[in-house]
Amino acid sequence: MSQWTNSVTIQRWTPSSRYAIVFAGLVLVLLALAPLFASNGLLDRLTALFIYVILAAMWNALAGYGGLISVGQQAFFGLGAYFTIRIADLGLDPFISVALAALIVGVISYPISLVMLRLKGGEFAIGMWVVASILHLMVNLDGLIQGETGISLVSLNHYDSAQRLTIIYLLTLGSMAGLLALLFFVLRSKTGSAIQAIRDNEEAATSVGVKPEKTKQLLFVIAAFGIGVAGALWLTSATTFLPKTYFSVQWSAYMIFMVLVGGIGKFEGAILGAIIFFLVETWFSSTGVWYLVSLGAIAIAFSLFLPKGIWGELERRFNWHFLPVGYQVVEKNKINTDKK
Amino acid sequence: MTHAVSNGLLASDLVKNFGSVSVLKNINFSMNADEAVGIVGPNGAGKTTLLSALAGAFQLDQGSILLNNQDVTEKCASARCNLGVVRTHQIPKPFDGMTVFENVLVAASYGVDADKQTAYQHTLNAIQLSGMEHVANRQAESLGLLDRKRLELARALATQPKILLLDEIAGGLTEAESVQLVDTIKELRRQGIGIIWIEHIVHVLLQVAERLICMDSGEIIADGEPQAVLSNPQVVKAYLGGGIE
Amino acid sequence: MTNQIIQAILLGGYYALLACGLSFMFSVMKIINLAHGSLLVLAGYLLWFLAEHYHLSPFVGLLIVTPLMMLIGWALQAFLLEKSARGGELLPILTTFGLAIVIENLLFEHFGANTRSLAPYIGDLSWQSWELFSGVYVGKTSVYILVTAIIILGSLQLFMKKTPLGRQIRATAHDPDTAGIVGINPKKASAIAAALAMGTVAISGLALGVRGVFDAYSGGPQLLFAFEATIIGGVGSLWGTLIGGIILALAQTIGANIHPQGFLLGGHILFIIILLIRLVLAKGGVSHRMKAAFGGAK
Amino acid sequence: AATSDKKLRVGFISPRTGHLGAFGETDPFVLSQVRQALADGLQINNETYQIEILDRDSQSDPSRAGQLAKDLINNENIDFMLSTVAPETINPVSDACEAAGIPCLSAVLPWEAWYFGRGAKPGQPSPFKWTYHFSFGVDEFYQTYISQWGLIETNKKVGVMYPNDADGNAIRRFLKPKLEAAGYTIIDPGAYETGTSDFSSQIALFKREGIEIFNAFPIPSDFSALWRQAAQQGLTRQIKIAQIAKTGLFPSDIEALGGLGNKLASACYWHKDMPYRSPLTGQTGKQLCDLYEAQTNKQWTQQIGACLSLFDAAMETLITSADPKNKVNLAMAMRKLNVSTIAGQVDFTSGPVPNVAITPIIGTQWVKSKSGPFKFDYLITEHATDPNVPIAHKLTPYNA
Amino acid sequence: MSCLQVNNLDVRHGQLAAVRGVSMTLNKGDVVALIGANGAGKTTFLRAISGAHSPAAGTIQLNGNEITKLSSHKRVAAGLALVPEGRKLFSNMTTEENLLLGATSARSGEWNIEKIFQVFPNLSKRRHTKTGTMSGGEQQATAIGRALMSNPDILILDEVSLGLSPLVVDQVYQNLERLLATDTTIILVEQDLSRAMKVANRAICMLEGEIVLDKPMSLVTRDEITDAYFGLHKIRTHNGDAA
Numbered sequence A: 001m002s003q004w005t006n007s008v009t010i011q012r013w014t015p016s017s018r019y020a021i022v023f024a025g026l027v028l029v030l031l032a033l034a035p036l037f038a039s040n041g042l043l044d045r046l047t048a049l050f051i052y053v054i055l056a057a058m059w060n061a062l063a064g065y066g067g068l069i070s071v072g073q074q075a076f077f078g079l080g081a082y083f084t085i086r087i088a089d090l091g092l093d094p095f096i097s098v099a100l101a102a103l104i105v106g107v108i109s110y111p112i113s114l115v116m117l118r119l120k121g122g123e124f125a126i127g128m129w130v131v132a133s134i135l136h137l138m139v140n141l142d143g144l145i146q147g148e149t150g151i152s153l154v155s156l157n158h159y160d161s162a163q164r165l166t167i168i169y170l171l172t173l174g175s176m177a178g179l180l181a182l183l184f185f186v187l188r189s190k191t192g193s194a195i196q197a198i199r200d201n202e203e204a205a206t207s208v209g210v211k212p213e214k215t216k217q218l219l220f221v222i223a224a225f226g227i228g229v230a231g232a233l234w235l236t237s238a239t240t241f242l243p244k245t246y247f248s249v250q251w252s253a254y255m256i257f258m259v260l261v262g263g264i265g266k267f268e269g270a271i272l273g274a275i276i277f278f279l280v281e282t283w284f285s286s287t288g289v290w291y292l293v294s295l296g297a298i299a300i301a302f303s304l305f306l307p308k309g310i311w312g313e314l315e316r317r318f319n320w321h322f323l324p325v326g327y328q329v330v331e332k333n334k335i336n337t338d339k340k
Numbered sequence B: 001m002t003h004a005v006s007n008g009l010l011a012s013d014l015v016k017n018f019g020s021v022s023v024l025k026n027i028n029f030s031m032n033a034d035e036a037v038g039i040v041g042p043n044g045a046g047k048t049t050l051l052s053a054l055a056g057a058f059q060l061d062q063g064s065i066l067l068n069n070q071d072v073t074e075k076c077a078s079a080r081c082n083l084g085v086v087r088t089h090q091i092p093k094p095f096d097g098m099t100v101f102e103n104v105l106v107a108a109s110y111g112v113d114a115d116k117q118t119a120y121q122h123t124l125n126a127i128q129l130s131g132m133e134h135v136a137n138r139q140a141e142s143l144g145l146l147d148r149k150r151l152e153l154a155r156a157l158a159t160q161p162k163i164l165l166l167d168e169i170a171g172g173l174t175e176a177e178s179v180q181l182v183d184t185i186k187e188l189r190r191q192g193i194g195i196i197w198i199e200h201i202v203h204v205l206l207q208v209a210e211r212l213i214c215m216d217s218g219e220i221i222a223d224g225e226p227q228a229v230l231s232n233p234q235v236v237k238a239y240l241g242g243g244i245e
Numbered sequence C: 001m002t003n004q005i006i007q008a009i010l011l012g013g014y015y016a017l018l019a020c021g022l023s024f025m026f027s028v029m030k031i032i033n034l035a036h037g038s039l040l041v042l043a044g045y046l047l048w049f050l051a052e053h054y055h056l057s058p059f060v061g062l063l064i065v066t067p068l069m070m071l072i073g074w075a076l077q078a079f080l081l082e083k084s085a086r087g088g089e090l091l092p093i094l095t096t097f098g099l100a101i102v103i104e105n106l107l108f109e110h111f112g113a114n115t116r117s118l119a120p121y122i123g124d125l126s127w128q129s130w131e132l133f134s135g136v137y138v139g140k141t142s143v144y145i146l147v148t149a150i151i152i153l154g155s156l157q158l159f160m161k162k163t164p165l166g167r168q169i170r171a172t173a174h175d176p177d178t179a180g181i182v183g184i185n186p187k188k189a190s191a192i193a194a195a196l197a198m199g200t201v202a203i204s205g206l207a208l209g210v211r212g213v214f215d216a217y218s219g220g221p222q223l224l225f226a227f228e229a230t231i232i233g234g235v236g237s238l239w240g241t242l243i244g245g246i247i248l249a250l251a252q253t254i255g256a257n258i259h260p261q262g263f264l265l266g267g268h269i270l271f272i273i274i275l276l277i278r279l280v281l282a283k284g285g286v287s288h289r290m291k292a293a294f295g296g297a298k
Numbered sequence D: 001a002a003t004s005d006k007k008l009r010v011g012f013i014s015p016r017t018g019h020l021g022a023f024g025e026t027d028p029f030v031l032s033q034v035r036q037a038l039a040d041g042l043q044i045n046n047e048t049y050q051i052e053i054l055d056r057d058s059q060s061d062p063s064r065a066g067q068l069a070k071d072l073i074n075n076e077n078i079d080f081m082l083s084t085v086a087p088e089t090i091n092p093v094s095d096a097c098e099a100a101g102i103p104c105l106s107a108v109l110p111w112e113a114w115y116f117g118r119g120a121k122p123g124q125p126s127p128f129k130w131t132y133h134f135s136f137g138v139d140e141f142y143q144t145y146i147s148q149w150g151l152i153e154t155n156k157k158v159g160v161m162y163p164n165d166a167d168g169n170a171i172r173r174f175l176k177p178k179l180e181a182a183g184y185t186i187i188d189p190g191a192y193e194t195g196t197s198d199f200s201s202q203i204a205l206f207k208r209e210g211i212e213i214f215n216a217f218p219i220p221s222d223f224s225a226l227w228r229q230a231a232q233q234g235l236t237r238q239i240k241i242a243q244i245a246k247t248g249l250f251p252s253d254i255e256a257l258g259g260l261g262n263k264l265a266s267a268c269y270w271h272k273d274m275p276y277r278s279p280l281t282g283q284t285g286k287q288l289c290d291l292y293e294a295q296t297n298k299q300w301t302q303q304i305g306a307c308l309s310l311f312d313a314a315m316e317t318l319i320t321s322a323d324p325k326n327k328v329n330l331a332m333a334m335r336k337l338n339v340s341t342i343a344g345q346v347d348f349t350s351g352p353v354p355n356v357a358i359t360p361i362i363g364t365q366w367v368k369s370k371s372g373p374f375k376f377d378y379l380i381t382e383h384a385t386d387p388n389v390p391i392a393h394k395l396t397p398y399n400a
Numbered sequence E: 001m002s003c004l005q006v007n008n009l010d011v012r013h014g015q016l017a018a019v020r021g022v023s024m025t026l027n028k029g030d031v032v033a034l035i036g037a038n039g040a041g042k043t044t045f046l047r048a049i050s051g052a053h054s055p056a057a058g059t060i061q062l063n064g065n066e067i068t069k070l071s072s073h074k075r076v077a078a079g080l081a082l083v084p085e086g087r088k089l090f091s092n093m094t095t096e097e098n099l100l101l102g103a104t105s106a107r108s109g110e111w112n113i114e115k116i117f118q119v120f121p122n123l124s125k126r127r128h129t130k131t132g133t134m135s136g137g138e139q140q141a142t143a144i145g146r147a148l149m150s151n152p153d154i155l156i157l158d159e160v161s162l163g164l165s166p167l168v169v170d171q172v173y174q175n176l177e178r179l180l181a182t183d184t185t186i187i188l189v190e191q192d193l194s195r196a197m198k199v200a201n202r203a204i205c206m207l208e209g210e211i212v213l214d215k216p217m218s219l220v221t222r223d224e225i226t227d228a229y230f231g232l233h234k235i236r237t238h239n240g241d242a243a
């Protein structure tokens, strides 16, 4: 009776994924050394790329794994930047302000999650947009911000320009690596399975012991925190805080584009999507309006014709699983080989 | 047949309305933790609703539920699952985006307090018990109806239930398939798991149930030894018609 | 105070008119159309274009733009919505969001950055008013807009309930495959539904252009207003949308009275509160009684 | 020096598209004039430098403006940055230059919103080393308004609509007390959020108070909604002077208002009838605008001259710096800049703070054109901040 | 004359060939019991016939007319009606509305709403009830009624009795027998062999996407069908079958 259960084992890492992790580690080291040889322009662009990766990974965690599609995540992007300004205005070092601001965003997102997670589907999606509008308007009530005109993080001027660029670069790189690791850890844990189960069928998940509220709240808060970090870092790199820009729904458009193109619900997909978006932006954003039109059109095309994105397609064709969060049941004598 | 049970389920005075329709009307029900109870009744009688009430899928309008003398009325489905009461769904609700193994693993990890290796073991056992070894790595989305129903069962089993609530898991099975299913359920009975089983295919149900309940219009109209219930004229009139016996 | 309440009701009519197409798509076709705002602006631009270049009064322009928008609705259904609706509940959100970005940037590409209004093309009507009683004026256009909202929502409601076509549209929205099996042409039914929705959007576009100004990127706020009106009034009830619009406008007015910056905040916060109340009502023992009470009113 | 040294790269970032696209609409024309004038290079310290202008469109998007600035600085190695129009473009560009140590000159944005808006504190030394700005400020508005409003007999009751943004806040904070001190009664319902679609409560207040002067700093879409509602609810009938700023600068804004646009009072930061000549192109305002109208069939706008004046000042900076490749020299040259441009004198030596030079604001009125070819004429009604500018029209009451 | 002819039909679900090279000819008045294990492909086959699922290869002819490419609503107009597995009623609409919808592409014929209510008298008191809240039996009756409203030549019933209580199953079959009197051609999927054998005059068995048995009911035995059910693995377990 019990032969089968004894003849199989559970595989999580595949050889290719081991190589991938080592490779990712090497890339990180290389990136960390970049300030030694890269030009200021490159460092600055890479900083933007890292922030895109954070945004895509967070939105993907929420939508791809949690099934929570939101067009209001700019709420936390804006808040991250706002609190950085607010705290720095009290006289704290701007980089310490970044960390504090992200924490505050995480904390604030908790009560928001209590309300918003009760909504489903499209109501959640647009409800979050309304939340973003509310937060935007509330931030505007702060006299420091001067309404839509915004204000700059002048305390950054204490650092000289080269030093400042390097600090921001390394801080962003570190944040990205840390946040990706955090996400990967959470998604691979049993919480990750629960998150996906809730996405697919909340009622069934509840009936086998999952606590959907808690699990979703955790995911929501992590995503908000991550996006808060992104917003705060963006501010250090851009210096100027303008409520309308930071709370713009455009950020949601970017996140959606990155995740759809890269591959929704694929950990690697979000990263790939961010890189693609970054390249597209670098090469084509000078075409202005047409660039934005194409972003929208490409997002539509992907969601209709390649719903699993580029990574999903690669995964299907070549059976790549570099950063697997799932499980495979394999026969014990076939272990250590990638499944066909 | 409500009697105080120190070890089992005791539901008193359950009332549930959907809008203006009252679906459960003062249901009183009890079972011992090691009993096998069959539930029959016409369509729309409220069987599934009763099962959902016991499993904690919604809040009752009135009434209370005791499990092993502990009041669980206010407890949600996941808490009740942790206490050992778990259900399957009449219309299967698989986690479409996950493999069969992952589906069952969620149940094994959350239904009962278990470390990782134990959870794996529970998962594999449940998969084997419900005959899904060959599809363990399949995406649940691609399963046919039969395997979906099996998956419902496997998921429920992986939570190591003490009382298992089954909702029409034999519907649409061929004869051979139902034989297999009955064997599985009998195995669970040997392990001492209590069972409540809703089924319209009465002859399958009778192979397992030691006690039969018939519901009609939100009320229990008969409860007791299966043959006696089946020959109850009220049951015949409301449920069986001339179809059986 | 009376004056403000009257103005708020008129404003509510405007929101309801903005929301018609969205509410219709949401309640009947189960699609949340995030491109609604941009389509509204598109209609506004079309009317503006006819007025500016062919000197057609926007009211006459409507005779051209409405069929045009209906055609667009048909095309949307055929090429975008149908396929995305099959991908589950969330896919249309993504595709229509993408569509919104495409439309607004195309509009920008074509019409540039200047804000436009239809008011100049309707002459003095744009600011004429009636004096209701001493000191209380109601703008003529505002009244027309409210009346139009009532007429459109009412006739849509009747159409969906009473006519075979309305029935077919509802059935198709519920399950297009089964609709086909039953003998309904699902493509035709949903194309008609989408065309109807976009037809109302043409009229909403007129209201938008007459009451205020728009530019290519004005769609977002309009979408939020429309969505809020729809949700506050209760999804599935077209009449509710009218009530929703008025409640939204009242909340904004109250917000504005509490704090000069509270106009938009008031509306948004009310929206969140209503969502919460709805959720609380849907749970718990009192729910069905409350629902029965409210439901009867709809 | 090697020939490559004799090339100067100048970045220019303005909103060509987006919400503020109306401002940048004329930039291509101005750029073509500037490039033509610089075709043979610029003489600096007896050497000829080729000037390459790298113009970029901020799309009215501040984050894009900041990115473009960084791109120009890091990848295009520009020597000098220019930027114009509104905080959305200028502030992020200035911030990027300040961060990277690149000289930057900008114009057309009330200087308070540029200086304090970027975090400088009154009474403290200027935190900016690399960025300079010339523009009008609150005080110019004050002088112009006092002068303009004195032209017509009123009850001196002013209803104001100042939004919650840098301009609005600065105006409320600095202008309102001055106007009150000058004997005007200010009815201020408080800051409103842009995007508000109903102004009934404010209109009711103004009617109750019987205001005869109306002053607002709204964005165009807000004003259009506000003013129509004011007309519908009977407010405009009592208004003698409707003085608006920030909106109504361009003919298209006014045309969009239809009949309600006629006789709106405005104030311009440049006018084609200003009696100045561009040192760079040698053109007068009138010549410049006639050329524009002939080339495009569109009515002239005030941004044409303002934009050219930025280039006038920039080229003068390069010339006076002696060594334009030296960034510190350039910054010092800006600090000492005092030059006559097509928009009049730009003088950093007498500014209110070291990084700012003040330019005038001229009272105007939109009047239905009698002779065409365009629908409205934009006529000068007063010249308190720059008496060289000729007055062409007597301000007429709005409700007359 | 044959009223429905299927030639070499292949139907796929993505990679999976659910129906493989199936041919079948139906004559007017046939009452066919379509039998097969779970996943044999019955539903897929019937959905392909009714146009809900387009086949990968093969042809379908109705009354001599090619309908392979026709969309499902046109097949209804041509005289084919399906009562789908799981009933698939429009649950947010009333019984009457569901029935009226069935008449959208109706041909002329004897069926109309009053006649349906005559045949299913228990429905008439549910006329204005939303079908979503009705009992399974009432729903099944409505589904059959809805199909009849189009006055079909061929009526296809997929798993008519799935999930229904014995009493309701009886009712459904009583109603079916009334239909038989009207000379309608019927295809019926039914797991309950005894039932199927009682009403049908022809048995077709499917196994793994293919037809493995096709005979008049009078000529088949129970064992033959059971064999066909499971292919080679013969399992003969007759548990206390319905008496």
Ligand SMILES: Nc1ncnc2c1ncn2[C@@H]1O[C@H](COP(=O)(O)OP(=O)(O)OP(=O)(O)O)[C@@H](O)[C@H]1O
Pocket: B018, B019, B021, B023, B041, B042, B043, B044, B045, B046, B047, B048, B049, B050, B090, E132, E133, E134, E135, E136, E163
């Ligand atoms: N969520 C709901 N909202 C409204 N009515 C409901 C809901 N759930 C069930 N009902 C109604 O309650 C009644 C009982 O439903 P239930 O599913 O419990 O019946 P059942 O006995 O399981 O029937 P079946 O044998 O057909 O499965 C039915 O009339 C059903 O329509």
Ligand SMILES: Nc1ncnc2c1ncn2[C@@H]1O[C@H](COP(=O)(O)OP(=O)(O)OP(=O)(O)O)[C@@H](O)[C@H]1O
Pocket: B142, B143, B144, B145, B146, B172, E013, E014, E016, E018, E036, E037, E038, E039, E040, E041, E042, E043, E044, E045, E085
């Ligand atoms: N939507 C689908 N996607 C993928 N595979 C499917 C789908 N529907 C059915 N299948 C597969 O096609 C095969 C035939 O299924 P079908 O439903 O036609 O069988 P059936 O004979 O009607 O079975 P049952 O008696 O369970 O209704 C099965 O293997 C099933 O798993």
Ligand SMILES: [Mg+2]
Pocket: B047, B048, B049, B090, B167
């Ligand atoms: Mg049930």
Ligand SMILES: [Mg+2]
Pocket: E042, E043, E044, E085, E158, E159
């Ligand atoms: Mg089937």
